[in-house]
Amino acid sequence: MADPALFSVLVEVRLREGIADPQGATIERALPALGLTGVTGVRAGKSFRFDIAAADDADALAQATVVADRLLANPVIEESSVTVHPAGGSA
C-alpha cells in the first residue's frame, strides 16, 4: 500500500425532495423585506469540510462516503453528496 496522501473532502447534506423545510421557508418569506422578490425554492442544508488520509482518490471517496452516510446525514430524510480533491486544491 502506498503512503497515504491527504485529500480535502466536501460533504453537502440536503433534505430529500418532499421533506418539509421550515428553515428554507422562513428564509424565503424574509427575502421581500430585503427587496428581493425573485427568489424561490429555498432549501437549507448542511456542509462539512475535512481532510482525510487515504491511499488514493478512490479510497478517500470510499472513506468519506462512510463518514457522510453513517455520521453526517440521516438517510431517512437526507441525501448527501461527497466531493474529494487532493489537499491543497480548492473544493
Add this chain to the structure above:
Amino acid sequence: MADPALFSVLVEVRLREGIADPQGATIERALPALGLTGVTGVRAGKSFRFDIAAADDADALAQATVVADRLLANPVIEESSVTVHPAGGSA
C-alpha cells in the same frame, strides 16, 4: 432589460478560520468509533440552494450575494461562497 431567466444558486456558509467549531470537533471525536482514524480538521457549515430570476449570470450572482451576505451568513464569524448556474444544470 431582457426577460428574466431562472438560475440555480448554491451558497456555502463556513465559519471563518480561527473561529471555534464545537460541532466539527464533536464529529471528529466520534469518528474513531466508526473505525475511521484518518479524518482531521472537520468543520461544519451550512448550505443553501435556491432559484433566482435574473436578467443574466452577473445579475443572478449579484442578487445571490446580497442574500448570502445579508441573510444567510453572519459576516463577523462566517464567510460565504456563492455559485450560480443556469437552472436545469447541476451546481
